[in-house]
Amino acid sequence: MNILLLLIPISLAMGAVGVAAFLWSLRTDQYQDLSGDAERVLHAADHPITPRRRPTQNLQESGQ
Amino acid sequence: MISTFTSGERQGALIIAGAVMLFGLIMAVAGHADPMGVHGWIVLLFGGATAYAVLRAVYDPAPQEDRALSYYDDPTKVGLVISLFWAVVAMGMGVWVAAQLAWPDLRFDAAWSSFGRIRPVHTSGVIFGFGGNALIATSYHVMQRTSRARLAGQISPWFVLLGFNLFCLLAATGYLMGVTQSKEYAEPEWYADILLVIVWVVYFILYIRTLARRNEPHIYVANWYYLAFILVVAILHIVNNLAVPASLTGAKSYSAFAGVQDAMTQWWYGHNAVAFFLTAGFLGMLYYFLPKRAERPIYSYRLSILSFWGIVFFYIWAGSHHLHYTALPQWVQTLGMTFSVMLLVPSWASAGNALMTLNGAWHKVRDDATLRFMMVAAVFYGLSTFEGSFMAVRAVNSLSHYTDWTVGHVHAGAMGWVALITFGSIYAVVPLLWKRATMYSWKLVEWHFWLALAGTVVYVFAMWNSGITQGLMWRTYTESGTLAYSFTDTLVAMHPYYVARAFGGALFLAGAILAAFNVYMTIRRAPAKQPERDYPTSSEATEPAVPVAE
Numbered sequence: 101m102n103i104l105l106l107l108i109p110i111s112l113a114m115g116a117v118g119v120a121a122f123l124w125s126l127r128t129d130q131y132q133d134l135s136g137d138a139e140r141v142l143h144a145a146d147h148p149i150t151p152r153r154r155p156t157q158n159l160q161e162s163g164q
Numbered sequence: 165m166i167s168t169f170t171s172g173e174r175q176g177a178l179i180i181a182g183a184v185m186l187f188g189l190i191m192a193v194a195g196h197a198d199p200m201g202v203h204g205w206i207v208l209l210f211g212g213a214t215a216y217a218v219l220r221a222v223y224d225p226a227p228q229e230d231r232a233l234s235y236y237d238d239p240t241k242v243g244l245v246i247s248l249f250w251a252v253v254a255m256g257m258g259v260w261v262a263a264q265l266a267w268p269d270l271r272f273d274a275a276w277s278s279f280g281r282i283r284p285v286h287t288s289g290v291i292f293g294f295g296g297n298a299l300i301a302t303s304y305h306v307m308q309r310t311s312r313a314r315l316a317g318q319i320s321p322w323f324v325l326l327g328f329n330l331f332c333l334l335a336a337t338g339y340l341m342g343v344t345q346s347k348e349y350a351e352p353e354w355y356a357d358i359l360l361v362i363v364w365v366v367y368f369i370l371y372i373r374t375l376a377r378r379n380e381p382h383i384y385v386a387n388w389y390y391l392a393f394i395l396v397v398a399i400l401h402i403v404n405n406l407a408v409p410a411s412l413t414g415a416k417s418y419s420a421f422a423g424v425q426d427a428m429t430q431w432w433y434g435h436n437a438v439a440f441f442l443t444a445g446f447l448g449m450l451y452y453f454l455p456k457r458a459e460r461p462i463y464s465y466r467l468s469i470l471s472f473w474g475i476v477f478f479y480i481w482a483g484s485h486h487l488h489y490t491a492l493p494q495w496v497q498t499l500g501m502t503f504s505v506m507l508l509v510p511s512w513a514s515a516g517n518a519l520m521t522l523n524g525a526w527h528k529v530r531d532d533a534t535l536r537f538m539m540v541a542a543v544f545y546g547l548s549t550f551e552g553s554f555m556a557v558r559a560v561n562s563l564s565h566y567t568d569w570t571v572g573h574v575h576a577g578a579m580g581w582v583a584l585i586t587f588g589s590i591y592a593v594v595p596l597l598w599k600r601a602t603m604y605s606w607k608l609v610e611w612h613f614w615l616a617l618a619g620t621v622v623y624v625f626a627m628w629n630s631g632i633t634q635g636l637m638w639r640t641y642t643e644s645g646t647l648a649y650s651f652t653d654t655l656v657a658m659h660p661y662y663v664a665r666a667f668g669g670a671l672f673l674a675g676a677i678l679a680a681f682n683v684y685m686t687i688r689r690a691p692a693k694q695p696e697r698d699y700p701t702s703s704e705a706t707e708p709a710v711p712v713a714e
Contacts, residue, residue, distance in 0.1 A: 101424075101425065101428075101492075101493055101496070102425065103421055103425035103426075103428050103429055104428070104496065106403075107403075107428065107429065107432050110399065110403060111432075111480045111481065114396065114399060114480060115476075115477055115480065117395075118473070118476045118477060122473060125383070129381075130382060130383060131466075131469065133382070134465045134466050134469075135461070135465065137382040137384065137465060138455070138461035138462050138465035139461045140380070140382075141309070141310055141384055141452065141455065141456070142455060142456060142459060142460075142461060144309060144312060144380075146235070146309070146596070147233060147234055147235065148232060148233065148234070148235060148308070148312050148313050148314050148379065149312045149313070149379035149380075150232065150233060
């Protein structure tokens with residue numbers, strides 16, 4: 101069953117990617133406001149927020 | 165559609181279409197003595213048609229407005245229409261295949277119409293053509309809405325959508341010519357597989373780039389499901405399709421693995437295709453469109469995230485339950501069985517979460533067939549995941565495996581869960597995308613709902629009966645220890661169920677045709693949505709007394 105020497109490491113590696121993604125989501129405060137997150141998709145207007153008002157961009161600009 | 169492209173993007177699209185045509189020409193010339201040559205012509209024509217569509221509008225004025233101010237919905241719209249086209253074609257094929265089992269003469273003695281060739285047209289057509297296009301289209305919709313940002317690219321969404329459909333086209337036409345690598349749900353040969361890898365990598369990059377430009381700090385849970393679908397399917401597809409072409413001028417290839425090793429790879433792929441193509445992606449749909457339609461937040465958002473991580477970590481180990489009582493080592497079978505039973509937890513968490521979201525809004529479910537599609541989809545998701553965990557238990561599997569029970573289980577999932585959530589999402593999103601007040605006919609939606617539900621129930625009950633009858637007949641011994649029934653005896657016993665199955669499938673197909681008609685008429689005829697006005701509707705005047713600033 102040499103195939104298991106391929107499939108098990110691949111499956112474990114995919115699991116490791118999953119763990120990394122989960123830890124990333126914890127570190128970037130993805131789960132701080134769960135009820136708000138669930139509500140906001142219901143009320144968003146049907147157009148993008150204009151890039152000028154992007155919070156991350158503002159942070160970058162103030163950092164420079 | 166091309167009018168939203170800048171001139172540079174139009175050139176880019178033409179270059180890609182030209183490259184596709186060139187590849188098609190090379191395939192047509194190199195493989196002229198092989199079905200690969202026919203595929204070459206198909207690729208050439210596909211690239212040519214794309215180039216023609218771009219060229220027709222190449223001198224249109226360049227877009228003036230700031231594109232970042234609106235969502236990019238053209239690829240979504242086209243994807244939904246193509247998805248419905250595949251639904252009608254592939255479900256029609258399914259009814260034909262089912263009818264062939266009941267009345268074998270319906271093959272009409274042609275090579276291309278034999279069961280082994282048109283059955284994969286049905287399965288691939290439904291899973292990839294109908295389901296895949298719906299997933300791509302709705303993922304474009306959901307990733308933009310939940311990120312509050314436009315798709316990160318003008319050409320790449322089209323590249324993904326059209327490239328994926330070229331793959332579907334190569335798959336379906338290949339099966340009819342006898343081109344297959346004999347791996348269930350992974351039948352297309354090596355060049356189609358390479359095409360899909362390229363398309364899928366672009367899809368993943370597009371998704372990540374769109375999320376990276378999001379204006380909303382939180383990544384909504386539906387995106388996680390869609391992302392898992394894209395990423396895991398890519399890896400599964402690559403590993404399972406590792407093969408050596410017999411020649412670069414022909415379609416035939418040989419798998420890199422042999423015997424039970426190949427079987428293990430195939431079902432590691434096959435079951436995770438069910439997990440990440442037919443489950444994770446459609447859960448993404450459920451978690452966005454069900455709350456939207458019900459106008460209620462998901463019952464427990466925390467639970468939706470927990471069940472996502474549960475599915476991610478459990479599903480990948482479950483595939484070996486397809487190989488109970490084979491040459492596969494016992495411990496690998498037990499591992500697959502154990503994880504399959506554990507999967508019940510995240511699966512029922514999702515199904516229960518969806519139903520609890522509707523708790524308190526049952527009047528909406530009663531009045532709105534679209535929401536009812538989603539509700540029944542969640543019920544079937546719960547039912548078929550329970551059945552799946554149950555059937556993965558080795559003792560149950562000894563009765564159910566290789567019988568029609570498996571076919572019934574797959575269709576409870578595919579018709580009851582995947583197709584119903586897709587139709588519900590399509591009915592929810594089509595009026596929004598085409599800016600219509602409602603669908604063209606709510607009565608047709610009602611009809612579709614009951615046809616689909618009746619078709620599914622008839623189909624699944626027929627297959628339960630047939631499968632258990634078949635399984636029991638196979639394991640019945642006479643007193644002298646010989647088999648009590650011949651194989652032909654079991655076929656005679658199954659005939660009425662096969663007729664019922666074809667009938668159930670026909671009901672389901674009729675519903676899908678109504679859906680395609682209804683969507684077409686919505687695009688063509690339904691009245692446009694009036695902009696919402698911020699003044700009392702009881703006012704006699706047609707205009708507000710004080711003009712409202714837009």
